[in-house]
Amino acid sequence: MTALWQCQGVTSTSTAGAVRQGSLRELNLAVVLRRIAAADRPPSRAGIAAGTGLTRATVSAVVDDLIAGRLVAEAEPAPRTGAGRPARGLVLASDGPAGLGLEVNVDYLAACVVDLTGTVRHHLVRRADLRPVSPADALERLAALAAEARAAAVRDGLTLAGAALAVPGLVDSGGLVRLAPNLGWRDVDVPALLAGHPLAEPVEGIPPLVVDNEANLAALGELHAGPPGSTSFLHITGEIGIGAGIVLDGVLYRGARGWSGEIGHIPVQPQGRPCRCGGQGCLERYAGQEAVLAAAGLAGADLPADTAATRLADLARAGDPATLTALADAGTALGVAVAGVVNLLDLDTVVLGGGYAPLAPWLRPPVVAEISRRVLTAAWSPVTVRPAALGARSAAVGGAASVVRRVVDRPVGWLARSG
């Protein structure tokens, strides 16, 4: 078994899409499983056959395989239709494979387990200031938390099919964390440091550990938990830095080298404040956590990172004028940057996540105002701006969901496992 450490979603089949004899079944397993996953009510075999164009015979055979592999179960209270033999509804199994989502952040560690149906079965958080901790120690503690989550999953009869770790920084393909400024990490080889701690069962085709940018996985979490229908959106994670996950047509876009989403350094005032990146007038200097805290008169308060947002929200709710102005200005800067992005990418939804989620009531109006002023097509069809459905849990949940999604997209790897 070759360990497959990787960052991106590259499925690099060297055979480049050639369809061999067995691929036929492999592909149809995925088609049927996806159909069951996407349906809003448990579909019948016949319904799947009608929807996909496959024969009922084929669907039956495929479903048999899926049930035998504990990926699908029959919903017992059969959904009533009308005349005729009642259909047996098919649902994703809730006792089969599951995904493990992990997160290392400035002041907490998180681990969560998501099953095939998308339900968050467990969610563990350990608060701790990780800035003074060495990467090796931080990952050691993460591994302990992961083991706890895994034990809980096993008690439920679940099998972890893979893990995904969210890190607030630039991650190389291969899982090398190039730079995580707020953690103080540089060139940390996460897979190597976690090598002694098995996180998940080996499943063919699913990497045992994927390391990815926090903003990317948070966007996946939002894709997973958010309202259906929005398949192209920008998920903005507002923390000390500002990151964005870009989901286009339902798939996360990672960029040529996996470093997309650096929305924090979009220029919003080209001759404005100098930024640590070397540029000038970057969004981060106007809508980043430090800038907002300073404008609200809380500079140097040295709040834990995740309480800064709730503190600002409290002040805003209380009507503190400095805070309200600070949020309005930040929202305007954010709106300018977002308007540019929407003009460029023609997105229909913008999600305010991370620290922006609790501040959405105050950030949303100026963002919406800038969008409607500046986006050419806003008149034809409006852009939705909404807070993240999952809030701070997005990244860990998104990571776990990305594992589950891998199983759904290519179930044959899982089925090959247990014979």
Place this chain on the structure above:
Amino acid sequence: MTALWQCQGVTSTSTAGAVRQGSLRELNLAVVLRRIAAADRPPSRAGIAAGTGLTRATVSAVVDDLIAGRLVAEAEPAPRTGAGRPARGLVLASDGPAGLGLEVNVDYLAACVVDLTGTVRHHLVRRADLRPVSPADALERLAALAAEARAAAVRDGLTLAGAALAVPGLVDSGGLVRLAPNLGWRDVDVPALLAGHPLAEPVEGIPPLVVDNEANLAALGELHAGPPGSTSFLHITGEIGIGAGIVLDGVLYRGARGWSGEIGHIPVQPQGRPCRCGGQGCLERYAGQEAVLAAAGLAGADLPADTAATRLADLARAGDPATLTALADAGTALGVAVAGVVNLLDLDTVVLGGGYAPLAPWLRPPVVAEISRRVLTAAWSPVTVRPAALGARSAAVGGAASVVRRVVDRPVGWLARSG
């Protein structure tokens, strides 16, 4: 036969990827054909088998079908290898299907024919000021030019499998031109107006006419003609408006509604000059043709649109200080916007196209300067900024190439045609 007018590349198979018996062959036809198309020297059947993982027997059978359908031919001077029976090289046929690319622009009409190998076989241009002409008349003249191109293609033994029309404006799916400000078009139903003029043979799976934004098709042209390897890039078409085509991982990204690429209205000076879009400080007001001409002291010269760029280039070459300053400023504004885009999308290449292509010697330095100042990852891996390989012909060639690409991606539609 249902006419399939469409704008986007939506292949909306209602069966959602289900793999039926025959799809096996269908998919492998595409795999093998793509392999032949992508190879830099004519591959052998055995080489394709080794590369794809298919059996030599299967590849032979597939190739037989492709040759019978005039999509592939055997290269006669067989490429020498070493010992063993010499391989028979396979190349794309140059007498099979071809694509028709059309363009309506402010002061010219164009039609071009690209064959399967990607060679531009014919390229016709009619210069004419189309602003005073009604859409119906303009399209009538375009149809005449298209008929000419088609006749030339038929004389070569080619069969036009589809057509793509580039328009400088917002195009709805369905081919409705919502707004083409510089042509003075609004809600022009192009497919309806061209309905009387058959442009191409009906081929299953290929729409007889695709209408798309000029910038999008120009980006496809660049993908087609540019150096291989750059699969994620931004192609900027600088005219009166500024448009961009976004190619991500080798596929054109069109946005949720098909209106992506409005880079001209990215804010570069949020409190700057008011723009006709209603916003303020849009890129177009600093790097658009009118802005540059005005800054160079040529305001109101009323030059034909396509000569403005060459005129500016002449002045710059002659060392005219006003022009040099104007271009430097435009380049800086462009660089600010592009830096934001590159930070967001992690692109490795930026192509200066349209009117920017001849001005690249003067625009490139400030653009590169802003990128290296402002792009976070520029230090790790540089961003290439280069002029468009095709220049003004990009859009028509790109349209024609997009038709050809459709045939390569799904050859079964073409093969079903001639029995």
Place this chain on the structure above:
DNA sequence: GCAATTTGTTCAGTGGTTGAATTAAATGAC
């Protein structure tokens, strides 16, 4: 001239889909 080598084809075998017939399980009319 002959062994070695590689390409391409032929052919029986097989996996997985197909389509029709069959069985299963309900509703509704009389």
Place this chain on the structure above:
DNA sequence: GTCATTTAATTCAACCACTGAACAAATTGC
């Protein structure tokens, strides 16, 4: 309460396209 009707799911022979091995073809090198 029985039976025609309706829809769901399964069974089975047929078939299509890929597989693997054997074979024929064409060239190099000794």
